[in-house]
Amino acid sequence: MSFRLLGIPVEVQGGFLITALLFAFLQRSPTLPGIFASVAVIFVAVLVHELGHALVGRAFGTEPSIVLHGFGGRTIAEGKPLSRGKSILMTLAGPGAGFLLGLLVLAYERTYPPAGLAKEIVKQLEFCTFGWGILNLMPVLPLDGGLVLRDALGPRHGRLVLILSAFFGAVLTVFFLKLNLLFVGILFGISTYQSARGAMSYGEFEAERKAREEMARQRIEMARRSLDLGRLADAVLRAGEAMMLTVEPAIRDDARRIAAAAAIGENNGQRALEILTHLEAASPDDDVLRAQALDVSGDREAGFALLRSSVESNPAGPALEALLRGLVATEQLPQALELARTLELRGDVSALAWFAGELKERGDREEGAQLYEALFRRTGEERFEREARLTRTSAGG
Helix, strand or coil: CEEEEEEEEEEEEHHHHHHCCCCCCCCCCCHHHHHHHHHHHHHHHHHHHHHHHHHHHHHHEEEEEEEECEEEEEEEECCCCCHHHHHHHHHHHHHHHCCCCHHHHHHHHHHHHCCCCHHHHHHHHHHHHHHHHHCCCCCCCCCCHHHHHHHHHHHHHHHHHHHHHHHHEEEEHHHHHHHCHHHHHHHHHHHHHHHHHHHCCCHHHHHHHHHHHHHHHHHHHHHHHHHHCHHHHHHHHHHHHHHHHHHHHHHHHCCCCHHHHHHHHHCCHHHHHHCCCCCCCCCHHHHHHHHHHHCCCCCHHHHHHEEEEHHHCCCCCCCHHHHHHHHHCCHHHHHHHHHHHHHCCCCCHHHHHHHHHHHHHHHCHHHHHHHHHHHHHHCHHHHHHHHHHHHHHHHHC
């Protein structure tokens, strides 16, 4: 069964209904209305929990979807990757939504004391929101508390996360078995076993991960060489291989940038822009690629505007040279000259040196010499003083 709720796709698998029915039959003296009511309570509680994840994920720019399965629910957040902090907030939003529902139910119970089946429904809702929510915050993988622990410690402490998960899982397994809560104890026991097994095999996993990461870096270098040689299809192929070899965000982002550059080389700006939206750790330097993509898409002014904005925020970044080259290519030399004069003390040195050479080639030798002199005063590099002198000499000749 599939539907959309608040614009979010929801899939309810058959296993979820079977598990909900099992819980309903475990009631003391279950009746047919009670069974249906229990299934509805479980459905609402799990759905509200997952909606908490999904709505916060959507607020952070992801495209969430919800799956209700035999072991509860899962929210899948596609698109924009989240920082560790935002990932923690999205994870906590699930139990938070459940607690909020529980408080509303508690307020209703205090205001309008229910009786009969309604009373049973209220009690079950309170247990499914508060009880399950608290259990879900235990620092044991794959519960929300374990995911928060993982994000809080970061990817460099993967083995420690597994060890802590196994430790807390073992403690909770013993605790619930002593309370004769067999089903809960078994669930924590399974989680403990999985975490302990993962911790013991973590060294082998890390060695394999590092080997695959090194292979991915080699593919990235091959992709860059192919891109430089104009072999765009091969560059995309090598970048795709790198993506499949590793989950390292920096390497995967390099692969995406290469694929975007190849799309620009094929004059497919829209494809390049779409690729760049999936960067896991975008930086202002990516504005150059976005501007190029906008240009080949036919929106040159938007590309120029993006570069100007990037130069204003980071004059020493790569956007300055891209903007200067673009202005020169479109015969906007006065605007380029004004920009260079404004940023001669702050702008990227290599970009300004390129523009000074361009001025010399175009016959504006005095302007070029002045820019070289400004670069010499700024950096103290004798090559700029030499270039200024040679530029003026050629002007005098």
